[in-house]
Amino acid sequence: MKRRLAHIPQRKPIYIGCEGESEQGYAGFLQDLCDDAGLHVHLNIEVLRAGDSLARVELAVRRLAILRRSRGNLPDRFVFLDTDTQALSVEKTNRARQIAAQNKIRIIWQEPCFEGLLLRHLPGRATHRPPTNPTTLQALTHDWPQYEKPMTRAELGRVIDHDAVARAGGVEDDLMALLRCVGLMPPEGGAE
Secondary structure, X not given: OOXXXXXXXXXEEEEEEEOOHHHHHHHHHHHHHHHHOOOOEEEEEEEOOOOOHHHHHHHHHHHHHHHHHHHOOOOEEEEEEEOOOHHHOHHHHHHHHHHHXXXXXXXXXXXXXXXXXXXXXXXXXXXXXXXXXXXXXXXXXXXXXXXXXXXXXXXXXOOOOHHHHHHHHOOOHHHHHHHHHHOOOOOOOOOO
């Protein structure tokens, strides 16, 4: 009698381009939350080592083309970018938005930087938006004295959890889109 092999659902591949190691640790933390929840997703996480937002989006497009040849198409695509550099070159920022839209990449804008996004995970801080990187870091370290840049996925997991991610997603539409895509939050209009 033949043994029947267990059916293992294929993991849904999702591309996440990261501005730096901090975002890479955060995306890894999201993968851990997905794994813990039994969600069949694989986050293809890459640090986009390039200059400004435009260069990072262009690099993401090139990396996605390479991945398409080796792993097939990754229809769900996200890139974490800081808003603090937008004022330096409005033209480049607009071009980055255009290229991202043309390539179906959703930009998760971190206002003004990753620490600002992370701050909104903390209790009572969901709507707190310090205007600059130094004031954002000061606010974050006030509530999280052990914070050091960059944090690993394990270090992040010691302080934030699914509820914290949902809190931040509640005020960050682009982050919420990622959370819904991976299954950590119900689809828009779905039951919670």
